[in-house]
Amino acid sequence: MPNNQEDYFDVIIAGAGPSGSSCAYTLGQAGFKVALIDKAEFPRVKVCGDALTYRAVQLIEEIFPNFMPQFLDFENRSKVNSARFISRSGNDAFLRWNKSTYNCTRADLDTLLLNEALKQTNVSFFKETRISDVEILDTHVEITTNKGVFKGNIVVACDGAQSVIARKIQKNSIDRNHHSSAVRAYFQGVKEVEKGCIEFYFTKKFIPSYFWIFPVNKTDWNVGFIKMPSPFSKKNLNIREAFFEVIEDTPELKARFKDATMIGKLEGFGLPLGSKKQPISGHRFLLCGDAASLIDPMWGNGIDNGLESGRIAANHIIQHHSDNKFTKETNTNYDKLVYAKLRKELRFNTRLLRIYSIFPWFIDAGIFLFSKKNPLFFVFKKFIS
Ligand SMILES: Cc1cc2nc3c(=O)[nH]c(=O)nc-3n(C[C@H](O)[C@H](O)[C@H](O)COP(=O)(O)OP(=O)(O)OC[C@H]3O[C@@H](n4cnc5c(N)ncnc54)[C@H](O)[C@@H]3O)c2cc1C
Incomplete structure (x- = not known):
């Protein structure tokens, strides 16, 4: 001392x-x-x-x-080589990189x-x-x-x-106006979509806030929900309730979390932006x-x-x-x-x-352009692999 x-x-x-x-x-x-x-x-x-x-x-x-x-x-720890973005309508697009994060x-x-x-x-x-x-x-x-x-x-x-x-x-x-808040919890047993992939779900109800699923090691997932700052988000949004609501109301997530177990508790913290x-x-x-x-x-x-x-x-x-x-x-x-x-x-x-907060369709459109549902996907593919 x-x-x-x-x-x-x-x-x-x-x-x-x-x-x-x-x-x-x-x-x-x-x-x-x-x-x-x-x-x-x-x-x-x-x-x-x-x-x-x-x-x-x-x-x-x-x-x-x-x-x-x-x-x-x-x-x-987990090695990460891709990100998946899921739009409000359920389309998804992947971004892939060679050098691992x-x-x-x-x-x-x-x-x-x-x-x-x-x-x-x-x-x-x-x-x-x-x-x-x-x-x-x-x-x-x-x-x-x-x-x-x-x-x-x-x-x-x-x-x-x-x-x-x-x-x-x-x-x-x-x-x-320059401060976000977020909650996160650890889960085991979440169904994987792609190995070493971080995922961002944009949801209909809570736009522009979003939900994430990140692998942290061989068994555990870091799952969270971020509330954007005041001018963009509803003031009274309860992020703890929203976190569980997103899982319950998004069919893909509901299926992926069917056999998952939460480890520990849902914890929140502020993000000074x-x-x-x-x-x-x-x-x-x-x-x-x-x-x-x-x-x-x-x-x-x-x-x-x-x-x-x-x-x-x-x-x-x-x-x-x-x-x-x-x-x-x-x-x-x-x-x-x-x-x-x-x-x-x-x-x-x-x-x-x-x-994105004013025109949420901007992210939906971006995800669609790079999704396999886009008939011109083969043109855009070269930008993201
Ligand atoms: C839910 C959430 C998710 C996030 N996700 C990511 C992510 O995936 N990737 C990313 O890059 N960033 C993420 N961030 C942001 C990231 O956590 C922070 O930006 C980062 O931790 C900043 O590092 P720091 O060293 O400045 O502060 P901190 O990591 O917060 O470290 C501060 C240290 O100060 C100590 N301390 C505090 N008060 C006192 C005191 N009075 N006396 C003595 N010691 C004190 C604390 O114990 C702590 O060890 C996230 C933040 C949140 C809240």
Whole structure:
């Protein structure tokens, strides 16, 4: 534990999810003395779809060069090579890719990433250490936890959707127009359509919200339902009820779940979306991943943007640490770098969500074009395989 007054860190990272581990590994490599603090003991559960995008896999390969060989040997994950999109009328279209992506429970993935970060001997991990307050002073920061006060030059907030730091310093509150919520549960015994395939069901009743089925390992499926942000979804939509209603009312799903068993319970969590640009830094602090609201508004992926922003934060600190100023002005460079990398895709998918919410037939038509029911399927096929 920090020796209250004496122990001082170059960098304090709040939260040891993908953003925190990415930041800690990169700083550790550069020789920085890092405190990585998390309220949980790992492995810990994180409500998620458990799907790594292609970019997340690439980022993991770049940031943690020794990670992939052990992950490929790891049994409790699934390899993914296709996505299936099912329209409101039941047509389906497949998208296939050659280089595999992977799904893996977040309890496993985040522990493996954290273990990589902790191979850097100058990164100290403080588990079961809950941050309750943050004070930004002229010369340093002070982070109050249940296990003492941590002091350092700068704090990187990687503490997720309910970030204490974003709330206390940045005064961020939930903006319902840029915030989704979702539920997910694990199932066994779901009937498979294609091996290694993630599936998205667009349903008549709850458009533009959608339902997903992702394989996570040889036996388990991650099944979920996402409610889109306020301007697009019914305000009073009960996502827990909607989740079961979709299974019951969609004939194909009803048949696929006939012999399925739910493992554990249906759990929900919020998704702070990157559909609006906002300040993500200030004097002696940087926000990363969900704490910076960087989740893709259309598809809900945020592991990739967490890894990316964690790495950018680390490189920003490495570049600016010599005079230990980390002023608001210096730190706006971090905002610029993050948005230069992520904004284009976030903006594109925000527009896609808007178009699809106003004209839901847009997705139906897209799925039909690439479905085998389209008489011209052979023309479109070459674009998707
Ligand atoms: C239902 C759902 C499905 C999703 N599906 C996908 C998907 O399939 N693919 C994808 O890429 N993304 C998905 N996401 C988004 C993804 O989960 C997040 O974007 C990602 O976890 C962000 O990583 P992070 O490191 O920023 O935060 P987190 O992973 O949330 O990590 C934050 C860490 O901070 C710790 N912490 C929080 N508060 C404190 C505190 N006060 N003191 C100390 N520690 C604290 C937590 O214990 C946690 O370990 C989904 C999200 C939801 C809700």
